[in-house]
Amino acid sequence: MVGLLGALCAASARKPAGLGHLTRSAAPGLRARGYGTRPAPTSEYLHRSVVPSMHYQKSLPRLPIPKLEDTMRKYLAAQRPLLDDEQFRTTEKLAQDFQSGAGRQLHDELVAVDKNNKHTSYISAPWFDMYLSARDPVLLNFNPFMSFNRDPKPEYNDQLVRASNAVCSAVRFMKTLRAGLLAPEVFHLDPAKSDTDAFKRLIRWVPSSLAWYGAYMVNAYPLDMSQYFRLFNATRIPRRGRDELFTDEAARHLLVMRKGHMYAFDVVDRDGNLVDPAEIHAHLGYILADAAPPPDFPLGFLTGENRDVWAGLRDELLAAGNGEALRAVDGALFCLCLDDDVMRDHIHASHTMLHGDGRNRWYDKSFSVVVTKDGEAGVNFEHSWGDGVAVLRMQNELYKDMTEQPRVHPGAAAAVDSSAAVRRLSFALSPGLEEGVRRARENFESAVSKLTIGALEFRRGGKEHLKKSGVSPDAVAQLAFQMGFLRQYGQTVATYESCSTAAFKHGRTETIRPASVHTKRCSHAFVREAGQHGAEQLRGMIAECSKYHGQLTREAAMGQGFDRHLFAMRYLANGKGQALPGLYTDPAYAAINHNVLSTSTLSSPAVALGGFAPVVPDGLGVGYAIHDDWIGVNVATYPARNVHDFLQCVDKSLADIFDVLEGKPLR
Structure with a gap:
């Protein structure tokens, strides 16, 4: 995690999502609706925070709207390394006209709207609308993944044991949150x-x-915790034109998928307490032992379809009498995917956690826990309801609980009739629906066949080494990406780095723009002007990149970037139904938002890998983690880019940077 507020600038491993207007508290009452009133024992909770979970929520500061002049200055600074002199003069003139004309009016309107909606942030509703209105499949385009580290006790990585403990810990997390006992998310500078x-x-x-x-x-x-209530019992429902989020806090059951079949059983009893963990273990064992052949038409493929197509097919499912089964899917606490694959390596694991085989996923659930046959586990999450900060907090808590206080142990057994507790969901499919599933499967296979994932482990040093050298670890990683892309393709391109604005009420994310005049100058010095600069000069350039990147990071974390401000004003302009101001029709504006390098970083003792697909067809999705003594990079690409060559170029760039920082000559 990077920047002034530490964890804020890393966890959204995709284009940042929006939650929009919140019309209710983020923390339901002591117990979800429909539960009984018997007090829960202490073992039901992960911990009992002295400070209530949402204690700070009401007094969080509001996300500031930057000054228009600052936004335009920063926008032009970000455009400078991407444009030649003539292009820049055109963009500069359009920016000046915007600032003195249409932009001033839009800014004033945005400020007025913000003053009338003090319960939320100015970006929340438009960002939320952007996600739910997107018609692209959530598969690859939006859903990221984060995989768990393995349990240090090998016997607890058994698929059944690990899945059982993941379910128990997730329910305990949910109950702790809903009871207001989950410790508030706070970044401590002292x-x-x-x-x-x-x-x-x-x-x-x-x-x-x-x-x-x-x-x-x-x-x-x-930090803002308003997104947390969407973690459980929530699903994105496809609708024509714009999806909606559905939440059923009264539901007490888990959705389990295996071989494309869907099962449901209660994991919370009528009093709102966790079902006996031994029974959960028995029920999951019963599902794993089910010898039924895979369904001919697995409905999971539909959730990876174009949203309008999926909306139409869902209407057909309802018309065919599948309403009750769909409600069981939509209202489930979350989805547990039990895969039969054994992971060969990190690349195989990344593909499995990011998309899997399509049949054994319900990509619309707020999150899914995936557990493979050899006990690898991860979280794949739908991105419209919130950002990675909430999911990472949950994942950290789950990993700690699963490894330190497991509720299920190897050899556990329970005298319970799972056949009476577990039901396999069945669906009536018309010929039209069967054809819809067939097409969805073809589209899925076509999409994932184009995706390539590669990984790099740079072992010469990490966070500790770079900090001792007086430079920002994140700045060095981003410089290496710029340098690597220049080395491979001879270009500087639009680059996105996610930064959370959770320090503010209903904060979403802001963009850090790592491609700067400083990184361009430094990259050219290393790649195209090798031998023309001394080590001291190169160290100075690296230091300048680090200083500027730190400034960009602090500004983004404090809501003082430019991307969200420009987006919100464009959203207002679109709502008027009038022609957009010239700034937004400028090819340079489209280009800077065509993020060829989309990057996000996270470091956590719970997380082994994180990743996401590129956000544009000719892009790279770059997930990375800077550890104390090494740097890991996980990159996804489509055929327009060569991931392996890119990673070789990044590795060479990191080696060059470390050589210079260590006073060694470039190789």
Whole structure:
């Protein structure tokens, strides 16, 4: 994680998603609707936070709208390395006209709208609308993955044991959250003052309308948690033109997929407590033992279709009498996918967690836990409801609970009739629906066949080495991507790095633009002007890149980038039904939003890999993690790019940077 607020600038491993207007509290009451009233035992919760989960939510600062002048200045600075002199003069003139004309009016309107919606952020509703209105399949285009590290106790990586513990920990996380006992998400700049029992006992008595200010006084930054309530019992429902999010907090069952079949059984009892873990283990064992052949027409493929096509097929499913079965899918706590594959390597695991075989996934669920036959596990999540910050927090908590307090142990057994508790969902399919599934399968296979994934482990050093050299680890990684792309393709292209704005109420994400005049100059010095610069000059250029990247990161984390501001004003302009201002029809605006390099970073003791597909056909999806003593990069591409050559170029670039930082001559 990078930047002023640490974890904020990393976790959205795709184009950032939007949650939109929130009309209710992010934390339901003590117990979800439909549950009983018997008090839950302590074992039902991951922990019992002294500070209520949503204690800071009411007092979070609002996401600022940048000054128009600042936005235009930063926009032009980001355009400069991408354009030649003539193109830049054209774009500069359009930006000046926009700032003094249509842009001023749109900015003022945006400020007025924001003042009338103080319960949320100015980006929330348009960002949410953008995602749900997108008609591209969520498969590859939006859903990312994060895989778990393996359990340090090998016997707990058995598929059945690991899946059982994942379910138990997920339910415990859900219950802790809904009871308001999950510790608030806070970034501590001075943990010795703010991350203490004494401070927590004090701040819990500060009114929630003032609590954020109390944390701020001790250099702690509470983060927005409004997305968390969409983690469980939630599904994206396809609708023509614009999808909707569905949540059924009364539902108590889990959705399990295996070989394309769908099963459901309760994991929460009528009192709202976790079902006996031994029974969950038995039920999952029953599903794994089901010898039924795979269905001829697995419905999971439909969730990877074009959204309008899927919406039409869903209407046909409802008309054919499948409403009850679909409600069971939509309302389930989450989806557990039990795969029969054994992972050969990290690349195989990335493909499995990112898309799988299509039949054994329901990509529309808020999140799915995938567990393979050899116990590899990961989370694939639908992106419209929220960003990676919430999913990463959940994944961290699940991994800690699964490995430190497993509820199911090897050899566990329960005297329970699983055949009475587990039901396999059945669907009536017309010839038209069967044809729809067949086409969806063909489209799935065509899409995933074009995707190539490659990985790099750079072992010469990582975070500790770079910090000792006085440079930002994230800046060095981003410089290596710029340098690598220039080495391979001879270009500097539009680059996106995700940065969370969760320090603000209903914050979404902002874009860091790593391609700058500084990275371009430095990359050219290393790649095209080798031997023309001394080591001291090159170190100075790296330091300048690091300094500027740190500035961009701080600005983005504090809501002072330019991308979301321009997006929100364009959203307003589109709503008027009038011709867009020239800034938005400028080819340079389209080009800077055609992110050939889409990047996102995360580092977590729970996460082994993270990844996502490119966001444009000729792009690269670059997930990376900077560890203490090594750097990992996971890249996905389509045929327009060669992932293996790119990774070789990145490896060479990192080696060159480390050589210079260590005072060695370039090789």
